[in-house]
Amino acid sequence: MSHILSSITEGVRNVWTAKFLIGLMFVFKLISSLVLVFPLYLMFSSSFGANVKASNLLSGFNPSLFLDFVYHWRQTLSIYFFMLILAGGIIIAVYLFLSGGYWGVLRDHVKMRKLDIPPNPQENMLEKYFGYCGKYFAGMLKISLLMVPLYLFALLIVLIFTFIFGSVTGKVNIWEVNSWRMIVRIVIILFIFLWFKMTGDYMRISLVENQEEPFWIVIRRAFRFVLTNVSAALSLYYILGLIWLIIFLMYLGASKLIQGMLPVGILVLVTFIIQQIYAVLVSFYRLVYYSSQLSLYDRMER
Amino acid sequence: MRLFPRLLLPVFLLSLSLVVPTFCKTEDQHAFPIASYRIEVALDTLGKKLKGDEYITFVNTSTRSIDTLYLHLYPNAFRSDTTTLMRESMFPDRIKREEKYRGWVEIERVTLGSDLDWSDRKIVQETIMKLPLPQPLSPTETIKVEIKFSVKLPRVFMRMGYYNRDDMIGQWFPKMAVLQKDGRWNANQYHANSEFFADFGTYDVSITVPVEYVVGASGYLTDEWKNVDSSKTLVFRAEDVHDFVWVASPDFLVYKRMVDGIEVNFLCKQEHAKEVERILDEVEFALKYYNSSYGAYPYRNFIIADVKIGLGGGAMEYPGFITISLFNFPPDKIRLDAMVIYHEISHQWWYGMVASNEFEEAWLDEGFATYSENRIMEKRFGLKANLVNLWRINFSDDNLTKLSYLLDPQSDPVVKNSWEFMDYLSYRACVYSKASLLLETLGNYLGQDRMSELLRKYFQRYKFKHPTTQDFIRLTNETTGEDFTTLFEQVLFGTGICDYEVVSIKSEPKKGNQAKGPFQTEVMLKRLGEVVMPVDILIVLEDGEKIKQNWDGKERWHRIEMVTNSRIKFAIVDPEDKLALDINVNNNSLTSEAEDSVILKLFTQSLFWFEGLVHFITSY
Numbered sequence: 001m002s003h004i005l006s007s008i009t010e011g012v013r014n015v016w017t018a019k020f021l022i023g024l025m026f027v028f029k030l031i032s033s034l035v036l037v038f039p040l041y042l043m044f045s046s047s048f049g050a051n052v053k054a055s056n057l058l059s060g061f062n063p064s065l066f067l068d069f070v071y072h073w074r075q076t077l078s079i080y081f082f083m084l085i086l087a088g089g090i091i092i093a094v095y096l097f098l099s100g101g102y103w104g105v106l107r108d109h110v111k112m113r114k115l116d117i118p119p120n121p122q123e124n125m126l127e128k129y130f131g132y133c134g135k136y137f138a139g140m141l142k143i144s145l146l147m148v149p150l151y152l153f154a155l156l157i158v159l160i161f162t163f164i165f166g167s168v169t170g171k172v173n174i175w176e177v178n179s180w181r182m183i184v185r186i187v188i189i190l191f192i193f194l195w196f197k198m199t200g201d202y203m204r205i206s207l208v209e210n211q212e213e214p215f216w217i218v219i220r221r222a223f224r225f226v227l228t229n230v231s232a233a234l235s236l237y238y239i240l241g242l243i244w245l246i247i248f249l250m251y252l253g254a255s256k257l258i259q260g261m262l263p264v265g266i267l268v269l270v271t272f273i274i275q276q277i278y279a280v281l282v283s284f285y286r287l288v289y290y291s292s293q294l295s296l297y298d299r300m301e302r
Numbered sequence: 303m304r305l306f307p308r309l310l311l312p313v314f315l316l317s318l319s320l321v322v323p324t325f326c327k328t329e330d331q332h333a334f335p336i337a338s339y340r341i342e343v344a345l346d347t348l349g350k351k352l353k354g355d356e357y358i359t360f361v362n363t364s365t366r367s368i369d370t371l372y373l374h375l376y377p378n379a380f381r382s383d384t385t386t387l388m389r390e391s392m393f394p395d396r397i398k399r400e401e402k403y404r405g406w407v408e409i410e411r412v413t414l415g416s417d418l419d420w421s422d423r424k425i426v427q428e429t430i431m432k433l434p435l436p437q438p439l440s441p442t443e444t445i446k447v448e449i450k451f452s453v454k455l456p457r458v459f460m461r462m463g464y465y466n467r468d469d470m471i472g473q474w475f476p477k478m479a480v481l482q483k484d485g486r487w488n489a490n491q492y493h494a495n496s497e498f499f500a501d502f503g504t505y506d507v508s509i510t511v512p513v514e515y516v517v518g519a520s521g522y523l524t525d526e527w528k529n530v531d532s533s534k535t536l537v538f539r540a541e542d543v544h545d546f547v548w549v550a551s552p553d554f555l556v557y558k559r560m561v562d563g564i565e566v567n568f569l570c571k572q573e574h575a576k577e578v579e580r581i582l583d584e585v586e587f588a589l590k591y592y593n594s595s596y597g598a599y600p601y602r603n604f605i606i607a608d609v610k611i612g613l614g615g616g617a618m619e620y621p622g623f624i625t626i627s628l629f630n631f632p633p634d635k636i637r638l639d640a641m642v643i644y645h646e647i648s649h650q651w652w653y654g655m656v657a658s659n660e661f662e663e664a665w666l667d668e669g670f671a672t673y674s675e676n677r678i679m680e681k682r683f684g685l686k687a688n689l690v691n692l693w694r695i696n697f698s699d700d701n702l703t704k705l706s707y708l709l710d711p712q713s714d715p716v717v718k719n720s721w722e723f724m725d726y727l728s729y730r731a732c733v734y735s736k737a738s739l740l741l742e743t744l745g746n747y748l749g750q751d752r753m754s755e756l757l758r759k760y761f762q763r764y765k766f767k768h769p770t771t772q773d774f775i776r777l778t779n780e781t782t783g784e785d786f787t788t789l790f791e792q793v794l795f796g797t798g799i800c801d802y803e804v805v806s807i808k809s810e811p812k813k814g815n816q817a818k819g820p821f822q823t824e825v826m827l828k829r830l831g832e833v834v835m836p837v838d839i840l841i842v843l844e845d846g847e848k849i850k851q852n853w854d855g856k857e858r859w860h861r862i863e864m865v866t867n868s869r870i871k872f873a874i875v876d877p878e879d880k881l882a883l884d885i886n887v888n889n890n891s892l893t894s895e896a897e898d899s900v901i902l903k904l905f906t907q908s909l910f911w912f913e914g915l916v917h918f919i920t921s922y
Binding site for chain 1: 701887893921922
């Protein structure tokens with residue numbers, strides 16, 4: 001347990017030291033989202049910008065307006081959804097490239113902290129960052145492709161589990177989210193998928209730690225680590241998951257709190273600010289995930 | 303003495319003119335029995351077959367003699383994968399080719415009158431059988447036909463057949479087609495999109511099934527006995543109906559409730575037993591609502607059966623009988639069960655008693671049923687979110703009707719032979735949704751009371767009759783005192799859409815004083831669709847003054863010019879949302895100040911959702 005808590009603490013510290021990464025990740029998400037949302041914004045402006053009836057959209061969803069909106073823009077929306085899929089693919093590829101930089105820079109900070117080397121203020125962090133992006137891109141791409149059969153395997157395990165569970169405990173209506181059968185199913189399904197996702201993270205860690213090794217050795221070491229340090233790795237993963245849950249609940253609470261307290265125009269602005277703060281926190285949290293796992297790997301492999 | 307013979311003929315003819323219509327005229331409380339049936343049928347549960355003897359009494363109520371009888375043999379639609387129904391249905395070919403979905407009817411013997419064997423004279427063309435008569439049947443004459451038949455039940459595919467131990471027996475017997483007043487037969491093949499059309503009569507049906515089977519049928523039980531071979535026979539009688547359907551299963555549980563003197567029987571399966579009270583509550587609400595809205599349900603029984611009628615579930619209506627497949631959604635959040643029940647029960651009025659031609663004018667039952675279902679959903683669960691009220695998703699039954707219409711609003715007119723629609727989507731969009739929206743638009747213009755009066759009159763006048771579209775149009779004009787012919791012609795017989803737009807608004811100072819006015823105010827409107835309807839316009843000025851105007855909608859555009867004391871704030875065409883048919887309500891208004899808050903909210907909310915999406919897709 002001490003390893004886990006120390007890893008988390010170190011992870012937070014390392015991310016804070018390299019806080020420009022938070023900005024990079026947030027800006028990447030923001031720009032990607034703006035690109036995706038801009039065509040929708042134009043359509044919304046055209047249909048609702050001077051529409052008297054649209055004012056009731058401020059208080060909630062109005063299916064009548066949206067049905068007619070979708071019908072009116074149906075041809076444009078068809079093209080838009082196709083472009084969305086294309087853009088999504090590009091975003092994934094760009095993130096693949098950028099992720100090498102996150103892992104590389106954070107790994108450097110783990111090593112420097114272990115060797116007690118202070119950060120060099122002369123160093124051009126962006127140059128270093130993009131250097132790592134290029135260096136690890138091929139490996140990151142291979143790992144992402146490897147994740148596809150792994151997730152399919154995870155799906156198979158989930159299907160087998162749900163079949164056995166259903167046979168033992170009986171059928172469940174998927175709308176009965178409060179029933180214990182449904183809760184247990186959801187928890188175990190999440191557990192299985194997150195375990196495989198975590199394995200992917202350790203493959204990336206193994207990649208940046210064993211830079212000169214052949215790819216298959218990198219993967220072997222990652223699986224060996226995950227299998228020999230199951231409890232530590234999973235505990236770290238789920239404790240960090242709880243932290244995310246807390247962030248999310250705080251966001252929900254803040255959003256609910258301001259409802260009805262502010263005039264509509266200001267409410268929209270304040271909600272937007274809260275949403276972007278949440279987006280920054282989520283970026284920070286993801287980097288803490290990376291950094292904490294790097295730290296744990298380093299500790300356990302010593 | 304000479305006068306007497308001269309008077310005799312006119313007196314005789316006058317008497318005849320009184321007698322003949324009376325003989326053919328529908329009595330106040332009952333239908334005139336044109337085609338009545340006595341059927342004895344046995345169900346072979348292992349072989350999935352029926353063996354039946356049928357005795358038809360048919361009266362020629364047309365104005366001409368006929369030399370051929372036409373009957374429907376609906377089970378033949380499942381005989382092969384090349385039948386009309388199979389070719390037109392949208393199920394995959396591999397389903398249609400499977401042997402278990404095969405079904406048919408074999409006519410073993412036909413006897414005319416008391417003993418004339420006419421078996422060799424029958425002509426069977428898929429689902430239509432023609433029987434040339436030995437001599438013409440004159441107007442008002444009756445003929446008796448005896449048919450010995452057997453039916454092979456298909457695995458349930460469309461509306462009839464078996465599923466596990468359930469047997470859904472609909473459209474199962476050789477059934478008289480409708481002889482129209484002009485002496486022509488209305489006898490169409492069984493098409494994938496169409497339903498049915500038949501004359502009223504009385505049914506006396508003896509059903510023999512294994513003793514453990516529970517049977518639900520149209521009409522009411524008159525007798526029952528056990529047979530020596532561990533079977534039992536139940537005798538049902540149904541009066542004033544144009545169809546007879548029954549279901550049998552050893553797995554049914556029967557729950558009863560009395561509603562306004564009607565015995566409601568819910569035949570359900572064990573797994574749905576906990577839904578009984580809820581379902582019976584919905585049935586009770588529907589029967590009471592329709593009884594008070596349109597007119598009394600005349601039968602003493604009502605059956606609701608929990609069975610599969612298609613590969614994907616579904617629901618169906620028959621006189622005094624509906625089938626449902628219960629959904630598994632939480633009923634207080636997603637009210638599909640209630641919606642389906644209300645729709646099918648409304649068919650007791652629109653189709654069951656007001657027996658329009660489902661082959662050729664399907665909107666007269668489906669459009670009316672959809673309209674009725676929308677109104678009762680509003681009455682029961684409120685105007686908004688009456689269908690879906692889940693998390694932040696609020697959706698009404700009206701929204702669903704509009705959505706269905708928008709899926710294909712222009713491929714076909716509403717009034718069209720069912721099988722001639724481009725596809726099922728178009729059929730549904732027109733016959734169910736566009737028709738319902740038309741009635742809703744009409745109701746909005748007339749007001750609730752006048753619309754209710756119209757529907758009640760329509761029911762009362764055409765109960766136990768076969769009304770047509772023209773009958774409804776005439777009645778509407780007669781009842782309302784206004785001429786809606788153009789509206790009906792545009793919407794029912796055309797493919798145009800209804801769309802009105804406020805194109806622009808402006809106010810310019812007349813005397814060069816920007817702040818004080820007076821202002822020359824102009825509102826520009828356009829009719830983008832082909833449907834022409836008079837519309838209201840509401841103009842609101844910045845000082846709060848409201849100005850109401852009208853436009854007949856005939857021209858493509860209309861300019862309103864006026865001198866006002868303050869600038870225009872906004873203009874709305876159809877401010878009370880009377881035009882349910884309007885295909886785009888988002889262009890019905892224009893405001894001089896942009897709705898920045900709305901756009902900002904939509905933009906920021908979308909941005910946030912996309913940020914979440916990007917986070918998710920990059921979290922592999």
